[in-house]
Amino acid sequence: MVQIKLEGISKTYGKNQAAVHALKNVTLQIEKGESVAVMGRSGSGKSTLLNVLGGLTTIDHGRYYFDGEQLKTTEKEMCRFRNRKIGFIVQNYALLNDKTIYENVELPLRFTKQGRKRRMEKVGSILEEVGLLDKKDRLTSEISGGECQRTAIARALVNDASVILADEPTGALDETTEKTIMQLFGRLNREGKTVVIVTHDPDIASLQDRIIRIRDGEVI
Amino acid sequence: MILQQVRRSIGKSGVFTVLLLVQLSLAFLVCNTVLHTSLQAAESRKQFDKNYHQKQYYRVTDDLMDEDMEYRFWESEDSLLRIKNYDKELSKDRHYNFYQVIFQQLGIEDFQGPEQFYELYEKEPDVHRSDFTLGSKKYNVVKNVMISRGVMKEFGFHVCQGELLKGKDFVLSEGQTRIPILLGYGYRDIYQVGDVLQGEYYSKPLELVVAGILDQDTGVIQDSNNDSGEYLVYLDRMMVTPMLDCSYEPPDEEDRSFQQTLYLMKTNGTVSVQNENSFYYFLNKMNDLRQKYDIFEFNVINEPMLSIELLSMNLKDGFWILLSVAILALLFSILSMSVVLSCKIVENRRDYGIVRLVGCSKPALYFSILLEAVVLAVIGNGVAFLMNAAIFNGMVSYRWEWFLLSVGFVLPGCIGPINELSKETIDSGIRGKN
Numbered sequence A: 001m002v003q004i005k006l007e008g009i010s011k012t013y014g015k016n017q018a019a020v021h022a023l024k025n026v027t028l029q030i031e032k033g034e035s036v037a038v039m040g041r042s043g044s045g046k047s048t049l050l051n052v053l054g055g056l057t058t059i060d061h062g063r064y065y066f067d068g069e070q071l072k073t074t075e076k077e078m079c080r081f082r083n084r085k086i087g088f089i090v091q092n093y094a095l096l097n098d099k100t101i102y103e104n105v106e107l108p109l110r111f112t113k114q115g116r117k118r119r120m121e122k123v124g125s126i127l128e129e130v131g132l133l134d135k136k137d138r139l140t141s142e143i144s145g146g147e148c149q150r151t152a153i154a155r156a157l158v159n160d161a162s163v164i165l166a167d168e169p170t171g172a173l174d175e176t177t178e179k180t181i182m183q184l185f186g187r188l189n190r191e192g193k194t195v196v197i198v199t200h201d202p203d204i205a206s207l208q209d210r211i212i213r214i215r216d217g218e219v220i
Numbered sequence B: 001m002i003l004q005q006v007r008r009s010i011g012k013s014g015v016f017t018v019l020l021l022v023q024l025s026l027a028f029l030v031c032n033t034v035l036h037t038s039l040q041a042a043e044s045r046k047q048f049d050k051n052y053h054q055k056q057y058y059r060v061t062d063d064l065m066d067e068d069m070e071y072r073f074w075e076s077e078d079s080l081l082r083i084k085n086y087d088k089e090l091s092k093d094r095h096y097n098f099y100q101v102i103f104q105q106l107g108i109e110d111f112q113g114p115e116q117f118y119e120l121y122e123k124e125p126d127v128h129r130s131d132f133t134l135g136s137k138k139y140n141v142v143k144n145v146m147i148s149r150g151v152m153k154e155f156g157f158h159v160c161q162g163e164l165l166k167g168k169d170f171v172l173s174e175g176q177t178r179i180p181i182l183l184g185y186g187y188r189d190i191y192q193v194g195d196v197l198q199g200e201y202y203s204k205p206l207e208l209v210v211a212g213i214l215d216q217d218t219g220v221i222q223d224s225n226n227d228s229g230e231y232l233v234y235l236d237r238m239m240v241t242p243m244l245d246c247s248y249e250p251p252d253e254e255d256r257s258f259q260q261t262l263y264l265m266k267t268n269g270t271v272s273v274q275n276e277n278s279f280y281y282f283l284n285k286m287n288d289l290r291q292k293y294d295i296f297e298f299n300v301i302n303e304p305m306l307s308i309e310l311l312s313m314n315l316k317d318g319f320w321i322l323l324s325v326a327i328l329a330l331l332f333s334i335l336s337m338s339v340v341l342s343c344k345i346v347e348n349r350r351d352y353g354i355v356r357l358v359g360c361s362k363p364a365l366y367f368s369i370l371l372e373a374v375v376l377a378v379i380g381n382g383v384a385f386l387m388n389a390a391i392f393n394g395m396v397s398y399r400w401e402w403f404l405l406s407v408g409f410v411l412p413g414c415i416g417p418i419n420e421l422s423k424e425t426i427d428s429g430i431r432g433k434n
């Protein structure tokens, strides 16, 4: 079943001479439960593509279908979309540094109407899954990169997102940690999550079901 | 969540927040004072219109402009007795209220009150040049108003402590050295009912016993020297002494001259009447009495109460300066707030990116900025309230009207920060370094 469908998507940054066409007429499909690697040179538009997929940014042209429905571009709908459907992971983890692991993971749930008790249950079980339950009260400024990334993954999963988007999730990690993180992604994929990983690493890319290559904003 | 965001944001960059709060609360303090002054004046004005608009006021002045005339008048042996009788008969009548309000400084020995209570404080806060010594005693010259009995009724005096002056309190008998006085509200923590002050009343040393403390904002109307109408003068920082009647023959020259001064002052009064008829009644009576007691000419000046100045005399001169300072201070603090909040947005762009990434909407963040401004305004008001209490000691009340206004005023300070935030993208936030 097709989960994500892009049709003729274009995205331009800036205006006139300074305009950068980061994505040009991109059309692609991603199946539910598929794992996809996005590869391409620096500046080719990988992150922009991921931003579009994650609803982080608006698009200039084209259509975005998610689970068969076209994505509405109102602020409210986009927020809902980011909160419920997508788990977004970036290289620098994007965690609130003055908060604990627990609080960071709980964050998406605070924008839902779920009660405190239910939030505690959910965060607890997800932390268990990524192996951070015993460290849940540590500040994220005081933990290792691998733990940060696992926190970020837990946050991405806590609201039952069906799609995980990861932009160079292991770029800042050493090899062993990278391996455990990639195993985690593999497990999530086997559990049915759709996974899209932007990477420069051919080894990581080769682990995925499919590789999407981008050059100068175009899918090739 | 939003509240948490606000708390985080206020907590961050603490030094700037503290500075901003200091600035805000100072501005609020001044603004509240201005608003209080205006509102109080407007309220008193309304009260006055209610109480006095139906009435007509006329001023009676003596015509003893040149000293020769005055000298000739006092030359005659029985002139003092004549003027006393004239005053007695003129003052006692139900058809009108003839009263005196005379702003006359008073010498007080070893005065305990603060500077603001000194005469001339408004014009020359640093110098009390009119302080003087009489014999071996040193007197401080303080603000004082002399009133006749009718004034208390005319302007609705009430006391918050002690009691008002009674009829006998306005009479000085031979050898009497003590008279009761009233004190303005500002004196309530300085002197107490029953305290005895050593004073000087038209060069006569007298003991002044505090009989009562007037309510806050007790006021009387005073005509201005120039033609700009009448002022409502608050008595909060004044002593209020009775305009005395002397029930005895002066035993010596010194006392005679004291009584002469006193009774000459008493011929200058105000008459308030309900209608024209009462006024003509008064006029006829005064003319009759003038003939009866062979008294010199008087002038009666029509004094319609139409142009009571909005501001009390004490604050009038400084008001426009105060208002400008208040507006400037307010503008600057709103500007500071705008700058500080904008800086915080740039500083916290990563945090904003992160919360938006996981589902917080932009409007919610805008709201958090507005809320932060409101919280700052509320804290600023709290600090200003405390400062107000410490500085003015109850003379200026902190107005809830200002509280609401201030919250409204800080909101425009959010336009800049909100605009700043609207330009932020999630992408630049989460990928940027912190």
Ligand SMILES: Nc1ncnc2c1ncn2[C@@H]1O[C@H](COP(=O)(O)OP(=O)(O)OP(=O)(O)O)[C@@H](O)[C@H]1O
Residues within 6 Å of the ligand: A013, A014, A020, A021, A022, A040, A041, A042, A043, A044, A045, A046, A047, A048, A049, B428
């Ligand atoms: N916010 C922005 N404003 C202007 N130009 C941008 C912005 N973000 C990206 N670009 C430009 O768009 C193009 C694509 O950028 P993008 O970040 O998608 O590349 P990338 O493939 O992720 O590169 P990298 O591998 O270095 O992360 C680049 O030329 C970049 O300079």
Ligand SMILES: [Mg+2]
Residues within 6 Å of the ligand: A046, A047, A048, A167
């Ligand atoms: Mg990139």
